[in-house]
Amino acid sequence: MVKNNIKPMFFLISALIIVFILSIAMGAVNISPLVVLESLFTGAEGTQHNIIRHIRLPRAISAFAIGAFLSCAGLMLQTVLNNAIAGPSVIGVNAGAGFFALIAMVFLPSTFYAVPVMAFLGALSATLLVYEIGRRTGASRLTIVLSGVAVSALFNAFSDTLLTFYPNAVSGKVSFSIGGLSAISTNTLSWSVILGFVGIIGALLLSSELNVMLLGDDVAHSLGLSVKKVRFIALVIAAILVGAAIAIGGQISFVGLICPHIARRLWGGDVKILMPRVILLGSILVLLCDILSRVLFAPFEIPVGIILSFLGAPFFIYLLISRKRGKTHDNN
């Protein structure tokens, strides 16, 4: 297993490093990757180095973190809700986090840690709400998705109401509601990265338990797993991760849906093996999409959330169709 794990991890880490450097090098002004490396590892001074350190690097870190957090959250949600289409944006977690983050931006604008903490609380509220609706109504795959649609609509309506009453309180509100990386706050970024990092550690530590949950609640319980406790912890961790991601870049969608699926196609369903790979894959995807968002219509930039939605929405439709045809249950 260790041998089998080295190749994909080596490939993913190499790809991540390359995409990370490219993400810093490419933009309205292209900078040589060598200058990027010089800037990262030496104290060299100059205009390009300033651009790299103060604009491009925080942006690349943001894309890296958002991708890692959302894809990890997606894998966790899909596993504990036993629902392969339960991405954080699909089931309303992003919308909950977004609304609570907006509350922090409007009412606590100078408290830097308020945005990620409130986004976490919003993500948690939405997650628990969807889970509870799903549980009470039988928790079928469709019910969870429909609950997510309702919860998303509710939180988005709250967000729109807030923005209607306080139209000037949030700078870059369009970018926030679509998901963009052009107006990163470094203070919020630091707090969010710390919060999200805690979530990633928690997710990695929980991966054995999540693996057992793949067998269904009854078998997991029979194997000695406290199913309700593990599910609750996993939902809290997923909420931390989504909250941290939304606080950094706004409502970026579909990363948590796409990455776990690609990873499962490539490497199977073992959560212990998948978790680190999904995290790296998520970072690579958002970094790539962020590069695209800057170079596609250069010198104009489109929010990265739009690129991800263009990728994610057809992918979601494809999943719905293939799930209907597919078979995940022994007795279906």
Place this chain on the structure above:
Amino acid sequence: MITIKNLSITLDGERIIRNFSAVFPENQVSVLIGKNGCGKTTLLRAIAGLNKAESGSILWKNSDLSAVSVKKHAKIVAFLPQSREVPSVSVRSLVSHGRFPYLEFPRKLRKADREIISNAMEMAGVSRFAERNMTTLSGGQRQKVYIAMVLCQDTPVVLLDEPATYLDISQQLEVLEMAKKIAAMGKTVIMVHHDIPQAVKYGDNVVLMDEGELVYQGSGMEMVKKSLIDKIFGVKTKIIEDNLIIE
């Protein structure tokens, strides 16, 4: 040995199990039979710790199973439900989950665990496709893999809920033979099974239930001779050369 004393279970306001008492000895395959909805699976799930008793007790070696922790319970009782997920993992990986109750954090398999996993796969006859993905296997092969996982859990009590459903006849017989082998290891095997002639043939201890109550417990042939199958299921039975025939 599992002893059930005066057990009653109510689910969603409906009394499913009524004052049920029975003994399930070790070294034997006990088969629960009865009409649909008579409470067989509810009883099995109660022994598995998944349904709570309203009154009465479920004892293993005189200790009340409802009082033990989930983790300790998993070292006493293994449960294979009728409906199972088929995760996209290798056979070996799935079987290794059977060791979960014994692994402390960070849940790394030890050498002894790996040996138990190999032996369980060998006994269940799944070693030759150990590295294949679960999703590529037939229903019968998947069932054997799950049975290997149960063996790997190494518990004195094994519960199987309709393990032969959806399998063709040769696979059904293989699974029933495996249940006999597990019992021969000194374990208490309790199985829900719908095929009455097979239950009579393979069950050392047949437990007939009706509307949540115990109707009969003991030899399958004796049960047939008392015309209990005819009475409960409303069918006609006869015995030809020690084989039960249902007309």
